[in-house]
Structure formats: structure tokens, C-alpha cells
Amino acid sequence: RTYESVLLLRTIYISGMINDDPNYMIKFKKAGHHLYVIGHIPILPIDLPEGLTDAEYLMLDHILINMCDALYMLTDWTKSEGAMIEHEFAVRGGKKIFYQDCETSEKELEALGEE
Numbered sequence: 001r002t003y004e005s006v007l008l009l010r011t012i013y014i015s016g017m018i019n020d021d022p023n024y025m026i027k028f029k030k031a032g033h034h035l036y037v038i039g040h041i042p043i044l045p046i047d048l049p050e051g052l053t054d055a056e057y058l059m060l061d062h063i064l065i066n067m068c069d070a071l072y073m074l075t076d077w078t079k080s081e082g083a084m085i086e087h088e089f090a091v092r093g094g095k096k097i098f099y100q101d102c103e104t105s106e107k108e109l110e111a112l113g114e115e
Contacts, residue, residue: 010112012098013043013065013090015083016074031074031100038110043068054082061086070096072109 014031018024025046032042043064048057061082065071071090077083090097098105 010039010070011041011043011068012070012072012109013061013068013086014045014072014074015077015080015086016100017076017080017083018046019080019082021076027074031072035072035109039112040109042072058082058085062089065090065095066093068095070098072098073100075101 012035014028014035016024016027016031018028021027028044028046032044035042045057045061045064048060052060065086071086073083073087077087087097098109100106
């Protein structure tokens, strides 16, 4: 990819359950790789430093969501209080939201990545 083509990609924040999921790193990285391969720039909350409080993570998540073009909700997002808060924040902010378990969302993501 050239520098110019990267500037055209859409930034997409990935949201899903982290706490109580021992495999969250693999799940988020796999989703991030999927989005990257189809032409987007994935923003993963798992890349934040360890040791912050839940409130501090949520503040940082809101900053990241504000800078992103869209959200990508993993299939388990409704099992996570934090992901549900991120979803509501994105809805109120007018962000486009894609859902991992929705075929229509996946097709739209692929089409946008090709632009």
C-alpha cells in the first residue's frame, strides 16, 4: 500500500467483550486483521496500556471512537457493559456501526474498503 492509499482508508473502532474473556486478544486481533485486509484501519482498545481503571479506559475509548469513522461490534458486544456504553456513545455521536454477525454489514464493509 502506498501512503496515499492509506489516507483513503476508513478508521474503524472494534468493540466487544474484554473482561471475562480469556481469549479476547486473539478475538480482537483476528477482527482487526479482517478489517485491515479488506481495506480499513482498525483501532483496537486492547492496544491501550494495562493498569488503568474502567473509567479511565472508557474515557480513552470515547476519544478513539470520536476520531474513528465507524464502529465494528463483535458478536459478544451485548455481554459487555463497556461495549454497550461504547455502542450508545457511537449512536449518539451519529457514527456508522457495523456488526460482525451481520452479513449486510460485512458486505458493506468490503465495498467501502475497495473505494
